[in-house]
Amino acid sequence: MTVQTRNYDEITSFLGKWGPFQRMIFISLAASILPNGFVGIYIVFVADTPSHECRIPEEYNISATWRNVSIPMVMKDGTLQRSSCFRYKMNAIRNFSDLNYIPDVDVNVSAIEQEKCNDGWIYSKEIYQSTIVTEWDLVCDNEYKIPLTSSMQFMGALAGTFISGQMSDRFGRRPVLFATMVIQVVTIFLQVFSPSWELFNFIFFLVGFGSEILSPETRVVFCSLGVFLSSALGYMVMPLVAYFLRTWRGLLVAMAASGLLYIPLWWFIPESPRWLLSQGRVEEAEAILRDAARRNGVTPPEVIFTPTEVESALVKREKKHNILTILRSCNMTSVTVLCSALWMIITLGYYSLILNTSNLHGNPYFNCFLSAIAEVPAYFIAMLLLKYTPRKLCQSSTLFLGGIVILFIRLVPTDLPGVAIFLEMVGKFGITSAFCIVYAFTSELFPTVVRNMAMGTCSMTARISTIISPFVIYL
Template sequence: MSAAGTEDYNDLTSFLGDYGLFQNLIIVMLTLSAFPSGYMTAIFVFISDAPEYRCKESIGSTQNSSWAGPDSCSRYKLNRSWDETEQCLDGWVYSTDRYTATIVSEWDLVCENAWKVPFSTSLYFVGVLVGSFVCGLLSDRFGRKPVFFSTMFLQAIASLIQAASVSWVMFCVFNFLRGFGQVAVYILSLVLGTEILRTSARVTFSVLGHSGGFGIGYALLPLAAYFIRGWRMLLVASGIPPLLFLSMWWVIPESPRWLLQKGRVEEAELIVRKAAKMNRVPAPEVIFRTGESLELMENKHEEKRTHTYMDLIRTPNMRNTTILTVIMWLSGSLVFTGFSLNTSNLNGDPYLNCFFTAAIDLVVYVVTWLVINRVSRPTLVSSTMMFCGVMLLATLLVPEDVPILGLVFALMGRLGSCGSFTFIYVFSAELMPTVVRNMGIGISSTAAHIGNIMCPYIIYMGVYSKVVPYIVFGTISVGTAAVSMLLPDTRDSKLPDLISEVRPIRRCCCLK
């Protein structure tokens, strides 16, 4: 048998079908694992929100001496003229109309300490950046399953300990660890589903399952936050589901594709035989012959070896694919995450805004599933990003006395952002070969979260001018829409296993 990549693997496992009990169980389990990722990132909207605040009364103040000042960061001096002010020397009083406590009211992160709020959020994305880089390398070397469950445990424990933080510094440390675990779990659930499932089930899982699980988790966040008004208990509630999910170790298998790529043929065959038994279909006497299995994953130009991140730029096709994928993830994730964190700056109730945003996401996932196999991948990514950019830039034309129109444009932009980012996840998994797939998605995610580290500061500028985030996000979306058209269409194509099977990018008319 010649090395034919994914088509050969699909042929050898075709007796399993696409939607048997085994595949449906994998889809459900990995979808559930994506729930925490949906609310982990956006939870900052509620635990880091700044309630209304004012200076505490000065000790010894009387009925006729007001503590109030020209702003919330100063007060008029006691028994002095009304034009003399001083800092809030006795601290602040915070409104409890919306929250019983947030980290802002817990550690007085206002006025000269207001910078600590976006900084703590950025540290979460630093953890995401490091996690996507490190865990991509570890999972390609040691396996998808052990790294997946290890980081699931880290995600749960970090959330629970963070809820008991005694200082802002401790909160930041566990913010980093929580981000490290969250991104690894989310990426590895996508990689596991992509490599275990066959073509039809893979697309359904990626769009409706993986992305839909993220959206459902995001939609549950405002509901939980509405009933849990304290930041500590909200973090406890967020850490329990991933802890319970650890029991799925005995249900979710290792990726057979990864096992074959490592030459562990007997283990891969055992997983496939268990799947056949669950689906109640007969399995061939021999599924993978050792020699044939090695041909599935390597050829004479690509001997079996340990791959590194350098393989992502070693050949022209692989290098071009990596660069363009990194650009897509950088801009797509920046805009998508920016929308989630910008909920508090939108007009209206933050709980409803968060829920409406999540509802839009869920609608987009269904629409994406319906059209993803009918339109080329580059066209889908480009058109949705362009739509997002145009809607965001259109907010500049909205009169100040019609804020509801600006909210409509913003939510429409969210629709395009969610659609493009959903396509990017599916598209990237299909572009990257098995031997470096998790490293490729990991490095793309790393680049994306470099942008996300800047997200809180872009959102923070929205406190002074609500249109600034939209200008930044809109401009980035329009530029990336043009770049994404260079990538090859992977619709109805085999999943590449080898670097030599990576397709070239599409050339511009001005290039040779």
């Protein structure tokens, strides 16, 4: 006679569905996500480009009249503005100034030959006291370095996806979770002391590596309204902190200091009993579950895991599934490709909108805060749609809303910036809802045995979009 073995959820059903223990774990994991809400986007302020123009050194002894016209006027966003990358040749300007010529009376200023900003730039300090752009002159010919900086973090996150799951399987969920938290905090703090853009980028890669704190399987389990809202809360806090800390180094110190939130979590987040069981560490797994039962006020069974169930868990550990399991089925291969494409599209739109907030008209701090606020109703609406409407309708409607509204932004006149900002926030609302829905939708399309592998594949391909997204806003 075949002995029917229970699955893990059936074994632990004596704990109940939502007791004090589950709430403690949920809140603790949500708190661990909180700093990621601003770690992922502080580059919006750290690498923003203030208004700037070529520096005209005082030692050139140019008259005030000629100094005022030494920067060419260029058409930008429908208005005439002083050039950010060129000036009129200083030799000619100095000669005309020494001869007391009058601009556009004795000399046609626009006919004077132009040159690059050979003496560097002066930057407006109206919004920022300093950014990495002003620190290392990442403008004009070096402007490409700004999106490349953001991409470096996302490259680090992509590298993290390759090993986070394997490390968790080998060393346990809890040690890897806290180890990557430490990596994240330490590397952000090290960025403060970066003497060059190159070293800043290298450390930023490690920051991204540390930000991949949850393996794909764990992320799916805890991908819920509370965790999404926790990330959104961190997102909302970040522009408020940045508003009062106008230097990029000061902001990074504050971001690193947020890691202090992680310390108490060590005493609230236990190792995964499921993982302990898969390693044959039955006594430790049972000890955690008995403590959970005590917290929930229930009586655990005398024997939680039977020898047969322990043996079954060990067998499952040895039976590994990889991408070939998916590729053997034409249907699952097609679904994986389509889901990966969907993840890439949504992720590209989501991060492009986040990184573009500092380029919108008006105060960048307020615009970033609005972008964060837009996420809150988006998550609630996504959960309601998932509960009451078909999955395809959920996904397609939110994507359509986000896409069509963003297309309409191109039709808004330049003298109506408020309308453009409103439409972008509506678009952010739609894309954020789609981002939330795609997690649940994708996980339901695959059998249990390959679900984690499929989700990991989709997550990995989505990282490619995040790497590209910083360059999209420069198109």
